[in-house]
Amino acid sequence: MRVFFGLELDANSALQIADWRDRQLACNGHTVPPVNFHITLAFVGPLRDPAIEQLCKSVDKWLARSEVSGGILNLDCLGYWAKPGIYWLGPTTWPKPLTQLSGKLRGLATAVGAKKDRKPFQPHITLYRRCTTAPPTPPQAPAIPMTYQHFALFESRQGKQGVSYHSLRDWDLAPAP
Numbered sequence: 649m650r651v652f653f654g655l656e657l658d659a660n661s662a663l664q665i666a667d668w669r670d671r672q673l674a675c676n677g678h679t680v681p682p683v684n685f686h687i688t689l690a691f692v693g694p695l696r697d698p699a700i701e702q703l704c705k706s707v708d709k710w711l712a713r714s715e716v717s718g719g720i721l722n723l724d725c726l727g728y729w730a731k732p733g734i735y736w737l738g739p740t741t742w743p744k745p746l747t748q749l750s751g752k753l754r755g756l757a758t759a760v761g762a763k764k765d766r767k768p769f770q771p772h773i774t775l776y777r778r779c780t781t782a783p784p785t786p787p788q789a790p791a792i793p794m795t796y797q798h799f800a801l802f803e804s805r806q807g808k809q810g811v812s813y814h815s816l817r818d819w820d821l822a823p824a825p
Contacts, residue, residue, distance in 0.1 A: 649816075650694050650804045653753045655687040655796045656815065657773070664792055665723070665737060669775050672786035675735055677779030684813055687721075687738075687771045689746075689799055690753035692762045699760045704801065704817050706756045711819060718797040718821035719743045721771065724790055728782035735779050737790055738772035746771065749799070797821055 657665070662682040669679075695703065721739040728735050750769040758764050776783075800818035804811055 649697070649700060651692045651700060651816065652802055652804065653689040653692065653750075653757075653799055654802055654813075655689060655771075655799055656818075657685045657687075657794060661685075661792065661794050665773060665775075665790075668788075668790055668792060669737075672788055672790075673735075673775065673783050675776040675779050675783040676781065677733060677735060677776035679776060680774050684811065685773050686802070686813060687773060687796075689750045689769075690757055691765050692757040692801075695760065695762060699762075700801070700816070703756060703760045703762075706759065707753070707801075707819060710752065710756065715822050716749055717745060717824050718795070719746065719824045721746075721794045721796065723773070723792040723794055726786070726790065727770075727772065728779065730782075733777060733779045734774050735776040735783055736772035736774050737792075738770060742771050746796075753799075795824075797823075 662685045665685060666682040692703070719742075721742055723737050723739055725738050725740045726736070727738065747769050754765050798818050798820045800815040802813045803816050804813055
């Protein structure tokens with residue numbers, strides 16, 4: 649299975665982002681459906697069931713000893729990564745505990761055999777894939793709040809309709825301070 653840890657958006661936030669995108673942006677890439685919106689915390693990659701089970705146990709054990717809180721992100725920043733052709737929406741700043749959560753999940757994944765991810769953590773929601781150029785600056789800048797209160801381990805599945813993401817397991821976060 650190909651898996652990753654991520655923050656799932658609630659339906660209202662996903663629709664708000666899609667509505668803003670559809671009104672403000674025009675891109676030559678593939679539009680990501682709102683049902684696939686998420687923020688990747690840690691890309692794990694392909695793992696077999698026993699390693700996934702061990703990974704989930706490791707997360708359980710770590711969370712039993714640590715308190716990790718949820719929070720709010722202000723999605724107010726757009727970015728474009730030319731090499732993969734991704735146009736994204738994310739926060740200009742984010743809480744330090746979110747970066748720490750990402751780092752810990754990456755470490756736990758590496759401990760069960762996942763390839764080490766060396767990319768710096770940049771929380772983002774992919775709006776378009778396979779863009780050959782960045783879209784022009786939108787007339788209205790985004791300012792969309794997103795509350796996160798849990799994270800999940802997702803499986804990425806390739807199907808006839810494209811990629812879809814399925815939650816295998818989720819974990820609650822403590823209420824934001």
